[in-house]
Amino acid sequence: MTDPNQKSFPVTWDQFHRDSRALAWRLAGMGTFDAVVAIARGGLVPAAIVARELNIRTVETVAVKSYDHQNQSGIQVLKPISQQVLDLAKTGKKILIVDDLVDTGSTARVVREMLPGAHFATVYAKPKGRDLVDTFITEVSQDTWIFFPWDLDVAYVAPISGGTD
Numbered sequence: 001m002t003d004p005n006q007k008s009f010p011v012t013w014d015q016f017h018r019d020s021r022a023l024a025w026r027l028a029g030m031g032t033f034d035a036v037v038a039i040a041r042g043g044l045v046p047a048a049i050v051a052r053e054l055n056i057r058t059v060e061t062v063a064v065k066s067y068d069h070q071n072q073s074g075i076q077v078l079k080p081i082s083q084q085v086l087d088l089a090k091t092g093k094k095i096l097i098v099d100d101l102v103d104t105g106s107t108a109r110v111v112r113e114m115l116p117g118a119h120f121a122t123v124y125a126k127p128k129g130r131d132l133v134d135t136f137i138t139e140v141s142q143d144t145w146i147f148f149p150w151d152l153d154v155a156y157v158a159p160i161s162g163g164t165d
């Protein structure tokens, strides 16, 4: 169930691009990555931005579903990491895993087990999952729901003073 006291943190495309670039800047100081693994679906957009900034051409996905709308369900791995990328990791190549955020850390825990030596990066982090992430940009409180630009539309908002116009 959605908590009625939950705060909301809406993120525009512009802000998300800036924050993903900021993540790329931070990662750029950590050496060269040989491949990026995006955690689909939320990690696809930041992974594309980071791959562009860091010139990473090998881009892989792992599909993990943890939530139905705002309700957490059991973790389902819908598409595993390809053998080609697992083999790269085995030969000592540097792999970067990217997701949009870490919340409880359940998704991060499952994907980290698949690639134990990889660097795990997210744009946003909540306190419960923060320690599972090697690099992130912005922390929000645990009772905040982040609304990503692909889940939003432009809509009317009532004035602060109340009323309808």
Ligand SMILES: O=P(O)(O)OC[C@H]1O[C@H](OP(=O)(O)OP(=O)(O)O)[C@H](O)[C@@H]1O
Pocket (backbone or CB within 6 Å): 039, 040, 041, 042, 043, 064, 065, 066, 067, 068, 099, 100, 101, 102, 103, 104, 105, 106, 107, 108, 129
């Ligand atoms: O730290 P956790 O509590 O696991 O939550 C974080 C995960 O939840 C969201 O994915 P979701 O399962 O909603 O799927 P999606 O990426 O397809 O939206 C988000 O993109 C992260 O992957």
Ligand SMILES: O=c1[nH]c(=O)c2nc[nH]c2[nH]1
Pocket (backbone or CB within 6 Å): 067, 101, 103, 144, 145, 146, 147, 148, 151
């Ligand atoms: O869009 C989202 N916003 C969040 O804050 C969140 N936490 C887990 N999964 C999430 N998805």
Ligand SMILES: [Mg+2]
Pocket (backbone or CB within 6 Å): 039, 040, 041, 042, 043, 064, 099, 107
């Ligand atoms: Mg996700």
